[in-house]
Amino acid sequence: MSRKHILCMMTSVMALVAGGTTAAVAADADRSGGPTVVLGGPKARATERVFFGDLHLHTAFSFDAYLFKTTANPDDAYGFAQGKPLKGPNGGVSTIDRPLDFLAVTDHSENMGVMAASGDPTSPLYETPLAKAARDPDPTVSGGAFRSIITAAKEGRIASLFDPAVSKKVVEDSWSREIEAANRNYHPGKFTTLIAYEWSSMPETKNLHRNVIFRGATAPLPFTSIDSGRPEDLWNWLEGLRGQGFQVLAIPHNSNMSDGAMFDSVDSDGKPLTADYAARRRRNEPVTEITQIKGQSETNPILSPNDEFADFEVVNERVGSGIKETKFHGSYVRDAYRAGLTMQESQGFDPYKFGVVGASDSHAALTPTRPDKYHGAHGMMDALPSLRLDCTFCKGANDTRRFGNMGLTAVWARENTREDIWDGIARKETYATSGPRMKVRFFGGWNLAGVTPGKGEWVEAGYRQGVPMGADLPRQAGKRPEFVVWAVKDPDGANLDRVQIVKVWSRNGKNDEQVIDVAWSGDRKKDAKTGKVASVGNTVDVKNASYSNTIGAVELKGRWSDPHFDAKAPAAYYVRVLEIPTPRWSTYDAKVTGKPIPDGLPAAVQQRAYTSPIWYDVPGV
Amino acid sequence: MTNGAAKPANWRGLLTHPVLHFVLIGAVLFGVNAWRHSGDQAPEDAAIHVDPPRLQALAGIWRAQFGRAPTEAELGAVAHSWALEEMRVREARRMGLDQDDSVIRRRLAQKYDFLINNPSALGQPSDAVLQAYLSAHADRYAGPSRYSFDQVYFSNDRGPAMALAAAQAALKDPDHARGDDFPGDMVEHDVTEQEVRQDFGSNFAAALPKLKVGVWQGPVESGFGLHLVRITRKTALAAPVLKDVRGQVVADWMSDQSSAAAARAAADLAARYHVSIDEAAVRSVAASGGAR
Numbered sequence: 057m058s059r060k061h062i063l064c065m066m067t068s069v070m071a072l073v074a075g076g077t078t079a080a081v082a083a084d085a086d087r088s089g090g091p092t093v094v095l096g097g098p099k100a101r102a103t104e105r106v107f108f109g110d111l112h113l114h115t116a117f118s119f120d121a122y123l124f125k126t127t128a129n130p131d132d133a134y135g136f137a138q139g140k141p142l143k144g145p146n147g148g149v150s151t152i153d154r155p156l157d158f159l160a161v162t163d164h165s166e167n168m169g170v171m172a173a174s175g176d177p178t179s180p181l182y183e184t185p186l187a188k189a190a191r192d193p194d195p196t197v198s199g200g201a202f203r204s205i206i207t208a209a210k211e212g213r214i215a216s217l218f219d220p221a222v223s224k225k226v227v228e229d230s231w232s233r234e235i236e237a238a239n240r241n242y243h244p245g246k247f248t249t250l251i252a253y254e255w256s257s258m259p260e261t262k263n264l265h266r267n268v269i270f271r272g273a274t275a276p277l278p279f280t281s282i283d284s285g286r287p288e289d290l291w292n293w294l295e296g297l298r299g300q301g302f303q304v305l306a307i308p309h310n311s312n313m314s315d316g317a318m319f320d321s322v323d324s325d326g327k328p329l330t331a332d333y334a335a336r337r338r339r340n341e342p343v344t345e346i347t348q349i350k351g352q353s354e355t356n357p358i359l360s361p362n363d364e365f366a367d368f369e370v371v372n373e374r375v376g377s378g379i380k381e382t383k384f385h386g387s388y389v390r391d392a393y394r395a396g397l398t399m400q401e402s403q404g405f406d407p408y409k410f411g412v413v414g415a416s417d418s419h420a421a422l423t424p425t426r427p428d429k430y431h432g433a434h435g436m437m438d439a440l441p442s443l444r445l446d447c448t449f450c451k452g453a454n455d456t457r458r459f460g461n462m463g464l465t466a467v468w469a470r471e472n473t474r475e476d477i478w479d480g481i482a483r484k485e486t487y488a489t490s491g492p493r494m495k496v497r498f499f500g501g502w503n504l505a506g507v508t509p510g511k512g513e514w515v516e517a518g519y520r521q522g523v524p525m526g527a528d529l530p531r532q533a534g535k536r537p538e539f540v541v542w543a544v545k546d547p548d549g550a551n552l553d554r555v556q557i558v559k560v561w562s563r564n565g566k567n568d569e570q571v572i573d574v575a576w577s578g579d580r581k582k583d584a585k586t587g588k589v590a591s592v593g594n595t596v597d598v599k600n601a602s603y604s605n606t607i608g609a610v611e612l613k614g615r616w617s618d619p620h621f622d623a624k625a626p627a628a629y630y631v632r633v634l635e636i637p638t639p640r641w642s643t644y645d646a647k648v649t650g651k652p653i654p655d656g657l658p659a660a661v662q663q664r665a666y667t668s669p670i671w672y673d674v675p676g677v
Numbered sequence: 678m679t680n681g682a683a684k685p686a687n688w689r690g691l692l693t694h695p696v697l698h699f700v701l702i703g704a705v706l707f708g709v710n711a712w713r714h715s716g717d718q719a720p721e722d723a724a725i726h727v728d729p730p731r732l733q734a735l736a737g738i739w740r741a742q743f744g745r746a747p748t749e750a751e752l753g754a755v756a757h758s759w760a761l762e763e764m765r766v767r768e769a770r771r772m773g774l775d776q777d778d779s780v781i782r783r784r785l786a787q788k789y790d791f792l793i794n795n796p797s798a799l800g801q802p803s804d805a806v807l808q809a810y811l812s813a814h815a816d817r818y819a820g821p822s823r824y825s826f827d828q829v830y831f832s833n834d835r836g837p838a839m840a841l842a843a844a845q846a847a848l849k850d851p852d853h854a855r856g857d858d859f860p861g862d863m864v865e866h867d868v869t870e871q872e873v874r875q876d877f878g879s880n881f882a883a884a885l886p887k888l889k890v891g892v893w894q895g896p897v898e899s900g901f902g903l904h905l906v907r908i909t910r911k912t913a914l915a916a917p918v919l920k921d922v923r924g925q926v927v928a929d930w931m932s933d934q935s936s937a938a939a940a941r942a943a944a945d946l947a948a949r950y951h952v953s954i955d956e957a958a959v960r961s962v963a964a965s966g967g968a969r
Contacts, residue, residue: 108875131928154874177788180737191787219741240924493875495860510858544860547878547900551833577834610834610901611860 102519103468103485107477108493109158109248110137110423111465112267112309112348112415117163117230118254119171120376121419123190123202124435128421130161130234134241134249136422146439150422150431154493154548158248158467158477159423161234162267165253165278166214169230170223180222195436195449203452206376210261215282231277239273244473251275255306257285261374263313266290266341267415271303271478286324288333291340305482307413309345311392312353313375316383319392319408329399334407343481346389346412346488346666347463349424349433350375350454354632354666355390363571364588365556365634368661369460369490376453393560393628393669394567400626400673401562411484411526411668412630414463424462425491427641428601433459441645445654457654461641462491466665468524484526487631487667492546498525498631500539500670502532509542509613525631526668531675536621539670541574541614543633550635551608553577553592553662557616561627571632575614577607594637596660601639601647603660608636623674630669634662725763727756735759793942802930804919810930811919817929818922821869824885825910828863829856832902844896844903851893851905860901867912877901 114121115133125145128136136142137159141151163169173179174187181187189201208214231253238249251270255278258264264287268278279293290306297304311318323333346353351371360366372381385391389412396408416423418433432438437449438456447457466487467480480486487496497515499507501522508514518540523529529537543555554576560569573582573589580589595604618629637660646653653659735755739747747755775781802810811818829847831840835857847854861876874882878900888894890911896903919926 131932135928135932154879155871175791177791180734180741183738184741193783216744219737219744222737222741240928243925510860542860545900547874547876547881549900605833610832 102516103480103524104470105472106466106468106495107157107248107472107480108464108466108489109156109160109477110416110418110463111160111250111252111269111307111413111481112162112254112345112417113159113421113423114163114254114417114419115161115421116172117169117234118419119164119167119205120202121163121421121435122171122175123198123205124419124437125195125198126420126435130163130237131241133161133421134159134237134247138241138243138247142422144420144422144431144439145436146431148431148439150429152423153425153429155247156423156464157472158250160250160252160267160269161238162252162254162269163230163234164256165227165268165280166209166256166282167218167223168227168253168278169233170218170226173226173230174218181218184218186217196451199437199449199451199453202376206258206261209256209258209281212259212285228277231275235273235275242273242474245471248472248474248477250474250478253278255279255281255290257281257287257290258375259285259317260315261377261379262315262317263310263375264308264317265310265375266306266308267345268294268304268306269478269481271474273474275302275304276300288324288336291336294340295336303478303482305343305478306341307343307345307481308341309348309415309417310350310353310375311344311387311389312351312356312371313373313381314387315374315381316386319386319388319395321386321395329405329407331403331405334399334405337407338409341410342484343411343413343486343668344389345415345463347414347460347490348417349459349462350417351458351460352490353387353389355388356384359384359388359391360569360571363569365571365632365662365664368664369458371454371458371460373454373458378450378452378454390558390560390569394562394569397560397562397626397628398565398567402565406626409628409671411481411486412488412666413465413481413486414488414490414666415465416462418462425464427461427491427639428644430461430641430644433462441649442651445642445645445649445651447654457642457657460490464489464491464493466493466496468497484668485524487525487665489665490663492549492635492663492665494546494549494552494633494635494665495542495544496525496631496633496665496667497542498539498667498670499523499541500527500529500537500629502530502535502537504538504540504615507540509540509615510611514540523670525670527670529670529672531673536617536619537629537672538615538617539574539629541612541616541631543575543612543631543665545608545610545635550603550638550663551577551605551610552612553608553634553636554589555612555614556632556634557614558630558632559618559627561622561625563622563625572616574616575612577609577612577636592636594660596637596639596643598639598643598653598659599647601644603636603638605636626674627672628669629672631665631667633665635664637662722767725760727760731759732756793939802927807923807926807930808919810933811922811926814929818917818925819913820917821871822886822911822913823867823869824873824908825866825868826864826906826908828859828865828907829854829905830859830863830902831896831904832857834902840902841896844905847905848893848895851907854905856905857902867910877904 113133115128115130116122116126128142132142136152137156139152139155141149143149171190174181174184175191176182186201190198192198208217235251238251242249253268255266255268279290294304294306308318322328352369355363355366356370357367373379381387392408396406400406416433418424420433420435422431424430424433432444438444444456447455450456466489467477468485469476469480499518499522504522507517507521539557541555543552545552554573557572557574560567576589577592582589593607595607640658640661642653642657643659732752736747736752739755769775829851831844833840847856870882870885873885881897881899884897888906888908890908893905893907895905897906
């Protein structure tokens with residue numbers, strides 16, 4: 057296929073997405089990086105629906121899920137997401153309360169399916185010590201096998217765990233089964249599956265994992281962290297694939313467990329970042345996972361001391377081990393936006409201009425969707441309320457009591473198809489939730505007069521006069537940018553407390569952040585001194601693990617223009633929506649078991665949504 | 678005649694002869710001794726031959742453990758140690774050491790499960806089989822019912838009591854009632870119950886199939902407030918044809934066959950064995966704390 061042919065193909069794809077109204081090559085080119093092809097095009101066509109799904113889920117084909125006694129395969133996982141009952145590792149049968157609109161099964165590509173295949177008595181792997189430990193019915197023994205693999209991963213010895221001649225064949229077979237399961241379960245218009253896998257690089261257990269998500273019905277054999285643990289090498293491979301006609305993107309996750317390595321100020325060789333690095337990173341990684349079971353990665357109280365809602369599902373440990381995090385810069389999304397904007401201001405490129413998604417990262421093949429019906433996410437290790445509360449199998453691994461209950465990705469799109477869902481992710485028209493399915497619209501522009509949230513054809517007007525979440529404000533020397541935001545509660549969930557706009561910016565090489573309340577329930581007033589709206593209150597009955605929707609709002613609408621806008625300061629604005637307090641999953645478990653809530657765990661939490669930002673960049677010189 | 682008459686007498690005499698008794702007793706003692714000390718003798722299965730398939734398997738295990746093929750010396754050593762292990766295994770079996778060992782029991786049960794629950798043994802179903810399966814489970818593959826409806830909405834943001842009062846007042850003349858702006862489409866066209874669930878909540882979706890067509894009803898509660906609803910059209914789609922749902926039917930058929938096979942295997946076992954648990958002993962042992 058010629059280069060020209062590929063360009064033509066990409067252009068036509070993007071023209072489709074962009075509704076033919078805008079140029080395929082983004083106008084927001086990095087100043088020094090040349091024109092950047094932004095997947096999906098910079099301007100979205102009016103979207104009709106929001107679709108909720110999970111972009112990160114493991115089955116028995118993942119070595120760790122198998123060691124956790126998960127036996128369900130990708131078909132089971134896709135079935136569960138569509139509403140079919142599935143037997144969990146604890147023997148109980150679970151059914152999702154509301155089917156998902158889409159799911160990507162993302163099994164670890166390293167030795168994919170090999171651990172599960174070692175359970176076959178006719179396999180030469182059957183007699184290996186790892187296989188024997190994996191089969192042991194005692195979870196502390198199979199958990200020991202998990203820890204030895206994590207250690208091997210840390211030391212780069214994953215490849216030597218199994219006979220390459222045997223494992224290669226198993227991996228090829230497993231990958232074709234993953235593809236077949238995804239294709240078999242794809243029902244355009246009703247349920248979308250995305251062929252995907254997880255690249256599991258974790259040098260020194262610093263989490264650099266990425267989920268690789270394909271758009272089409274075929275995919276080549278995965279590039280794994282055994283091939284290379286450097287993200288730059290993964291991007292090389294992805295770019296090669298794009299040249300072959302594959303549409304593919306990568307999504308980093310659990311930056312909170314990376315000890316500052318995920319959004320670092322240097323590359324894998326320790327060299328300062330360059331415009332080329334930024335362009336490549338953005339081309340390959342349009343979004344990042346901001347929330348999932350192993351904690352949220354938006355920010356934490358150390359980085360954001362003035363944000364009273366920052367202390368939410370914070371997990372300060374390395375992945376797979378109890379080692380405490382020491383570096384917070386480089387580990388969180390808001391901090392990365394700040395650092396990126398400073399690079400943009402001083403050097404003309406921003407490697408961290410990404411949108412956000414949410415996911416479960418369940419290792420039990422089933423996406424947990426409700427804290428009141430939480431079935432754990434690590435197979436047998438946390439399948440029962442008492443195992444979770446007592447942290448029975450936590451020794452030497454993460455304290456799973458600190459884990460949140462789940463996360464979801466919301467994509468604004470027209471149809472529930474692979475093309476529309478994938479393109480929505482690629483153009484960052486996404487938001488993440490910590491589980492609930494609230495609807496959030498967010499538009500920014502220089503003149504949004506007449507765009508009145510919830511009224512008439514306001515969505516079409518929003519697209520016409522402004523840009524949606526994930527996009528750049530048009531390059532226009534304007535007065536002050538204006539934003540409108542609309543949020544509606546999950547119809548089966550809790551009322552909303554407030555809608556906030558989080559502004560991050562950089563000026564004279566210094567970056568900062570501010571959280572602004574823009575809409576809230578009831579007749580609360582902003583405090584004249586702090587500018588903050590008082591707490592919504594709390595209806596949670598801890599003993600009975602219940603709450604009531606007698607506080608908060610069904611629907612919140614806000615309009616805000618930035619009073620401190622500085623045309624010389626690159627900035628990003630994103631929305632955070634907070635629900636009223638509801639019982640945490642551990643509170644439901646405490647009620648069921650009669651055990652006390654473990655020390656240090658909040659009885660109630662405010663579940664939330666985070667949108668991809670809208671960016672402002674200083675007009676080029 | 679005399680010869681004929683004398684023979685039985687001699688035979689009877691032999692049976693009662695002390696020499697015969699001595700010989701028989703000796704034979705029995707010899708047999709018992711031989712049986713008791715059979716382990717001391719060269720057993721009938723004394724030959725241990727480490728043949729090519731066995732060597733291949735041993736080499737495979739070596740590769741799996743060390744990531745490379747064994748050298749000739751290494752393979753020889755492994756073969757020798759396998760033979761030593763085999764001898765010990767045979768002796769241990771003869772002594773009945775494989776009985777009542779929890780690890781061996783568990784391992785055998787695992788191997789059995791693995792062989793019984795092998796899905797690849799199912800093979801590919803024919804179209805006739807799939808068509809029959811589709812017909813038998815037609816409701817599972819039928820398109821969902823679709824609804825078109827109008828609504829008047831009263832948001833809980835008015836306060837639940839105010840919303841209820843307004844909805845009840847509006848029920849007098851729904852066609853001219855003024856409600857709130859619904860955070861979604863005011864008029865729905867051909868939507869499924871699942872779509873309604875996403876936009877209105879589970880309780881509203883559950884109420885929908887029970888509503889009559891063509892008349893205003895309500896108030897119906899949603900996750901957002903109260904609604905007066907008039908269904909303008911309700912369509913149940915026909916069962917789909919095999920080619921449209923083949924993938925799903927194959928997956929479901931496989932899943933059913935696999936469950937059925939597992940159930941058959943379990944039933945087969947149950948039929949061949951009689952399990953009796955000494956309930957009285959269960960109680961007494963449990964009561965004694967499991968102590969002997």
